[in-house]
Amino acid sequence: DTAVSQTPKYLVTQMGNDKSIKCEQNLGHDTMYWYKQDSKKFLKIMFSYNNKELIINETVPNRFSPKSPDKAHLNLHINSLELGDSAVYFCASSTRDEQYFGPGTRLTVT
Amino acid sequence: GIQVEQSPPDLILQEGANSTLRCNFSDSVNNLQWFHQNPWGQLINLFYIPSGTKQNGRLSATTVATERYSLLYISSSQTTDSGVYFCAVYYGRRFGAGTRLTVKP
Structure with missing residues (x-):
């Protein structure tokens, strides 16, 4: 069983679109x-x-909005995508001390 | 904010060699982790080591919190050890830039 999962694994989209990663x-x-x-x-x-509950928000543009419907899920919604948003996005979860990462979502904005 | 520096930035080894990776941090920490990102991009938790020494097979890590550094030792390296090694402090809020390790057969 996968401990931390993300979908989709790859995401290719055009500038200006809105997308979500789960x-x-x-x-x-x-x-x-x-x-x-x-x-x-x-x-x-x-x-x-x-x-x-949101506890860290590190100077991220407000086009990025996280949503946590329950403590097992944290989704990331991105509005008005820009070329500079192209990257790999990782989700992680943690005990008090150790983090465990998901496989990543490679976002390409064209 | 806290600064995290890793050295060397790149390391090329022959299979079977040993290596030491270093992580320096600018302020006292009570949380430090080492991760391995394999060539397929997966981030794997290696050690949680805020102080002291831990060993897991061919890998071991030592953190000297009072001197603000941590070391990751890889012995008898294998090609599967290739990838990028990161240290992270402050409950994952700050990552170092990583050491890219290439192990050649």
Whole structure:
């Protein structure tokens, strides 16, 4: 069983479109995250939720809106996509100390 | 904010060699993790090690929190060890830029 899953794995879309990425974890963790990994492999935290409550919001444009319907799910909605949004987006969940990552979603904006 | 620096940025080894990867951080931390991103992009949790030493097979890690560094040791490297190794502090809020390891057969 996959611990942290994301859909879709690949997403190709045009500038200006709106898209969503879904994340689910079956580890029973209270905390979930979204990260962006750019083309140079640099990983940057975007958001963190604890028990459906937003606890970290790291200077991310407000075109990005996370939504946590329950503590096992954290979805990422992106409005008005821009070329610079092209990246790999990782979802993760954690115990108090250790994080576990999903497989990533490669977003390409053309 | 806290700065995390990893060295070396790139490392090429022959299979069977040993290596040491370093992670320096600019402030005291009570949370440090090492991850391996394999060539297929998957991020794998290697160690949670805020202090002390841990070992898992051919890999071991040591963190000296008072001196603000952590080391990841890879012994008898294999081609499957290739990829990028990241350290992260402060509950995943800050990642280093990574060390790209290539192990040649």
